[in-house]
Amino acid sequence: MHIDMKQPILAKNDSLAAQLRARFAENHVFVLDILASPGSGKTSTILATIDALRDEFNIAVIEGDIASSVDAEKIKAQGIPAVQINTGGACHLESAMIKRAIDVLDLERLDLIIIENVGNLVCPTDFDLGENAKVMILSVPEGDDKPLKYPGVFQIAEAVILNKVDTMPVFNFNNEAFVESVTRLNPQAPIFPISATTGQGVEEWTNWLADQIRKA
Amino acid sequence: MHELGIMTGVVDSVKAAALEAGATRLLKVSLSVGEMTEAVDTALQFAFEALTDDDPFTKGAQLEVKMIRPCSRCLECGAEYEHDRFSMFCPECDGFVTELIAGREMQIDSIEVDLPEE
Numbered sequence: 001m002h003i004d005m006k007q008p009i010l011a012k013n014d015s016l017a018a019q020l021r022a023r024f025a026e027n028h029v030f031v032l033d034i035l036a037s038p039g040s041g042k043t044s045t046i047l048a049t050i051d052a053l054r055d056e057f058n059i060a061v062i063e064g065d066i067a068s069s070v071d072a073e074k075i076k077a078q079g080i081p082a083v084q085i086n087t088g089g090a091c092h093l094e095s096a097m098i099k100r101a102i103d104v105l106d107l108e109r110l111d112l113i114i115i116e117n118v119g120n121l122v123c124p125t126d127f128d129l130g131e132n133a134k135v136m137i138l139s140v141p142e143g144d145d146k147p148l149k150y151p152g153v154f155q156i157a158e159a160v161i162l163n164k165v166d167t168m169p170v171f172n173f174n175n176e177a178f179v180e181s182v183t184r185l186n187p188q189a190p191i192f193p194i195s196a197t198t199g200q201g202v203e204e205w206t207n208w209l210a211d212q213i214r215k216a
Numbered sequence: 217m218h219e220l221g222i223m224t225g226v227v228d229s230v231k232a233a234a235l236e237a238g239a240t241r242l243l244k245v246s247l248s249v250g251e252m253t254e255a256v257d258t259a260l261q262f263a264f265e266a267l268t269d270d271d272p273f274t275k276g277a278q279l280e281v282k283m284i285r286p287c288s289r290c291l292e293c294g295a296e297y298e299h300d301r302f303s304m305f306c307p308e309c310d311g312f313v314t315e316l317i318a319g320r321e322m323q324i325d326s327i328e329v330d331l332p333e334e
Contacts, residue, residue: 001331003237009226009247009322091218122254123218126322151301152254184303187312 020130036137038119057111223263239329286319
């Protein structure tokens with residue numbers, strides 16, 4: 001016998017994500033999901049972002065890693081609430097993990113939650129976490145060809161950050177080729193060249209983010 | 217790598233639907249998967265086999281994955297066009313304000329089951 005199902009495969013994750021999205025909206029919290037490779041400077045970019053926006057917005061961070069609480073400790077050292085999720089091997093965050101993490105956050109007084117997803121350019125793109133925007137970070141040492149190798153993550157991003165631009169002379173990074181392939185994949189996404197550690201370009205990125213938070 | 221997690225959800229859902237219909241065996245599962253997702257046919261097949269192999273109810277069931285070509289609508293000139301994973305531009309007017317209308321789906325379409333003989 002043939003049985004029609006017509007059911008989304010990630011129905012469970014998607015419906016929980018929708019519930020989270022409603023809860024975030026109710027509490028006027030903007031949620032940003034950051035996707036990038038290990039070592040691309042996610043945590044440094046988050047720290048630079050916190051630095052620029054903490055006077056205007058109340059911020060908290062959810063750190064997703066396979067193991068350890070190294071990242072959450074770095075955020076907490078700045079006086080910002082941070083929740084560490086250890087996925088125990090899983091390559092991406094799912095909405096059920098976010099639901100547990102926000103139980104320990106005071107949503108009512110927050111304006112911005114930054115989720116640092118597991119370092120991975122593939123799997124996290126398929127999972128809705130109830131966020132307002134996914135943003136991806138590529139760092140210069142990874143190479144200008146990454147949009148051609150990992151198109152999905154560049155496509156799903158609302159904005160693309162190119163980090164470690166201060167190292168461009170050393171790494172023979174073809175910026176023109178990079179911008180062209182990102183633009184073909186995702187013509188509407190702005191690209192922010194930054195160096196999270198020197199502060200170069202960070203203002204343009206955080207101005208854009210602040211606009212998104214105010215608009216939401 | 218996340219195909220195993222995805223497929224665990226599929227197998228749970230189809231088993232529940234088959235049992236609810238009073239089936240004695242699961243024969244086939246049909247999925248639609250957009251080419252813009254990160255789910256890969258061969259990895260889905262491997263995960264499906266691994267997850268169905270040790271249960272007599274599901275052992276030997278077939279998995280059919282229909283890959284869906286990406287399709288977008290241009291919000292400037294209204295053209296609808298198929299494209300590959302890499303280029304979203306409108307081929308008619310070169311517009312870049314476009315909306316993806318197909319290619320990101322992941323759906324369980326249907327299943328085939330054995331029912332007990334009357």
